[in-house]
Amino acid sequence: MLKKTRRRYLALKIDSDERFSSSEFISAVWDAVLKLYGEYGASRTGLALIDYDDAKSFAVVRCVHTGVEIVRTAVASITRIGNEPVAVHVLKISGTLKALSKERKRSVCV
């Protein structure tokens, strides 16, 4: 029987003075995953962009629960988006989007 996939949602904060479009951001994440783990590794993450707010430099990505460490490592290895230096930090990891909404509110306040 096919097992139900358990998903994890990662709230991410982009640390940079510049603003980036959602496609630029998710491309940078995909590139980092591909560089470190290759196409085989990337195929096992189930990575997808769920929410992106360029004004607040906040993003939510989804992955399967077995791919959390891969995504976390890849995100930590991002040093540039385009030609701009950046750092991307994981604010919170959760199994539901509802729990991440609190983190979003907090990051908006900051």
Added chain:
Amino acid sequence: MKRKYADLHLCPDLGNDKQVTRMIKKASELEYALIAIPLPQNFPEEKIGKLQNICQENKMDFASRVNLKPRTPNELIRSLRKLRRRFEVIAVMCESKQVARQAAKDRRVDLLNFPGRNRRKRFFDKAEAELASNALGSLEINMKPLLTVEGRARIRLLSSLRREVTIAQKFQIPIVISSGASNELLMRKPREIAALTSLFDLDKSSAIEAISKNPMAIIKRNREKLSPKFVAPGIRMIRRGKDC
């Protein structure tokens, strides 16, 4: 009890006060409890006090560190004699095999750092590890090169780090992971650093220890030794006076 994380190698430009303050603030935001900044050997005491104050304002602890880059073993011994009582952390950048061997067997050295990217210039092998296991030195791994290099250079670096970590674990040498960051965009959260260490096969619990327990143990041991009450390992002055 909440785990305390330490970054023993933050490298801001000490001439740029704004950058120093920004990086200390960032370290506090990233949940570090202690940071160490490598200082020049003749760094004035009042400036160290100023750095301590900035850290205190950001609810962090500050440790003074010096990076030694000796060319010969004798130069290393002379520097250690002069500086051991002035700095809380002494790291040796091992750029030659002779220096690496001397640093590994000297109990005054806290951190062994191998900055070379060339595999032949990284001298942490079994002989080095055996010497270090009889002394107090820890293997320091900086994250900055891992973030800044790409392609084949990163592949070679990961391969070297994997070999060094395996040797260190076999000889039970503590590993300390530091950022080596020269600007705030190269700083990462402790959990992110632990995730990055999985690239060179350091397991999660060892990685967490390498950014919390191991660096904290170095600072605790050295502060005890530098305190005026210290007499010898295990012997401490409790009271001084006529009734003793």
